Amino acid sequence: xxxxxxxxxxxxxxxxxxxxxxxxxxxxxxxxxxxxxxxxxxxxxxxxxxxxxxxxxxxxxxxxxxxxxxxxxxxxxxxxxxxxxxxxxxxxxxxxxxxxxxxxxxxxxxxxxxxxxxxxxxxxxxxxxxxxxxxxxxxxxxxxxxxxxxxxxxxxxxxxxxxxxxxxxxxxxxxxxxx
Amino acid sequence: xxxxxxxxxxxxxxxxxxxxxxxxxxxxxxxxxxxxxxxxxxxxxxxxxxxxxxxxxxxxxxxxxxxxxxxxxxxxxxxxxxxxxxxxxxxxxxxxxxxxxxxxxxxxxxxxxxxxxxxxxx
Numbered sequence: 536x537x538x539x540x541x542x543x544x545x546x547x548x549x550x551x552x553x554x555x556x557x558x559x560x561x562x563x564x565x566x567x568x569x570x571x572x573x574x575x576x577x578x579x580x581x582x583x584x585x586x587x588x589x590x591x592x593x594x595x596x597x598x599x600x601x602x603x604x605x606x607x608x609x610x611x612x613x614x615x616x617x618x619x620x621x622x623x624x625x626x627x628x629x630x631x632x633x634x635x636x637x638x639x640x641x642x643x644x645x646x647x648x649x650x651x652x653x654x655x656x657x658x659x660x661x662x663x664x665x666x667x668x669x670x671x672x673x674x675x676x677x678x679x680x681x682x683x684x685x686x687x688x689x690x691x692x693x694x695x696x697x698x699x700x701x702x703x704x705x706x707x708x709x710x711x712x713x714x
Numbered sequence: 715x716x717x718x719x720x721x722x723x724x725x726x727x728x729x730x731x732x733x734x735x736x737x738x739x740x741x742x743x744x745x746x747x748x749x750x751x752x753x754x755x756x757x758x759x760x761x762x763x764x765x766x767x768x769x770x771x772x773x774x775x776x777x778x779x780x781x782x783x784x785x786x787x788x789x790x791x792x793x794x795x796x797x798x799x800x801x802x803x804x805x806x807x808x809x810x811x812x813x814x815x816x817x818x819x820x821x822x823x824x825x826x827x828x829x830x831x832x833x834x835x836x
Contacts, residue, residue: 536754545753548782596749596783604750647758654761658748658780686721691728696769696778701724703762705716 538646539571539635542608546573546631547655547665549604552595553577553629556663560655562648563670568617569637569645571608576628585623608633615639648710653703656680656693669710676709678702731774741775742821743796744768748780751787756809760791763813768821776821789835795820804832 536542543560550558555577563570580588587593589609594602608631609619615636623629635642652667659665659680667678680693683702691698746752746761764778784792789806795816796802803826805816812830819825828834 541753541758544748544758545750548748552782602750607750607754650758650762654748654758654780657765657778683721686718687725688729691725694777694779695724695728696765697724697728698721699765700769701716701721705721708716 536607536611537643539569539611539643540646540648540651542604542611542633543571543573543648544651544655545604546571546608547651549573549595549631550575550577550629551658551660551663553579555628557666558655558663559666559668560652561668561670562645564637564645565670565672567636567638569635569642571633571635572630574628574630579625579627579629580623581625585621588621588623589619605631611635611643614641649703649707652678652706653699656683656702657699659693667706669713671713674713676706676713678706678709740798741777742773742798744776744778744821745781745794745796746778747782747784747790747792749783751783752790752792755787755790757791759810760793760808760813763810764793764817767814767817771817771822773817773821786832789832792832795826797821797824800824805830806832806835 547558547560550573553575555575558573558575561572589605591601591603591606594600596602612619612633612635616639617634617636620632656665665680669676683693744764746757746764748757761780768776768778786792791808793805793808794802816827816830819827
């Protein structure tokens with residue numbers, strides 16, 4: 536993964552697969568560190584699965600026996616002197632936090648978070664909502680699909696290509712204002 | 715600046731088209747693989763390109779959706795195209811540059827771009 540925003544896109548897919556009703560993405564920068572958080576209220580993991588979840592040979596995939604999403608993210612964080620933390624409770628949800636030292640030479644760029652957020656929103660299953668919060672030293676930007684759906688009404692879905700393009704531009708501009 | 719006002723305008727425009735759309739049984743589906751393998755190989759800009767191209771051409775009978783791992787990770791990014799009444803076509807090793815041709819030739823004119831398909835790659 537060349538960008539941290541690609542990890543965000545990847546890890547958030549796990550929340551969708553876990554049948555979550557809400558997934559909250561947070562990107563926080565400041566004080567030489569950058570943290571990514573993906574928190575969901577999906578089915579969660581058993582203590583046994585959680586203990587093995589950063590092992591590449593642990594996966595929920597059905598197409599093969601290797602799952603690299605969390606191991607990749609953990610490796611990327613550790614290469615900068617940071618860390619990955621996964622907290623989960625069966626039936627309650629999962630929170631994944633990756634902390635990067637952003638001034639470390641091995642820290643990948645954050646990249647195109649607007650595309651990540653817009654595409655996740657575009658592909659959200661019915662009945663699931665997503666929030667995205669970006670905090671920098673200059674302020675906070677918040678995006679919430681529930682608010683977008685309220686504007687769109689019941690007939691126009693988030694999956695509409697034109698809506699997805701609007702969301703991407705909206706997030707990009709909102710982030711630029713605090714970048 | 716992108717405003718919610720603009721989003722409301724999109725809604726108004728779409729609502730006018732909904733009646734037409736509900737009557738069409740010939741919806742084409744584009745499914746892009748968005749698991750770790752797809753994302754790492756560059757599926758995000760490919761999906762963005764499909765959405766852009768479909769929006770630009772105002773193709774009301776095309777839905778663009780996402781799925782997990784399609785199973786042939788080494789050929790990612792992969793997109794599957796389902797045209798009702800026709801055989802499923804699997805495109806592999808996609809780039810955003812290949813997308814406009816697939817949209818124009820396959821989704822609009824119903825001629826699959828054979829050279830980008832899994833059959834040509836294997």
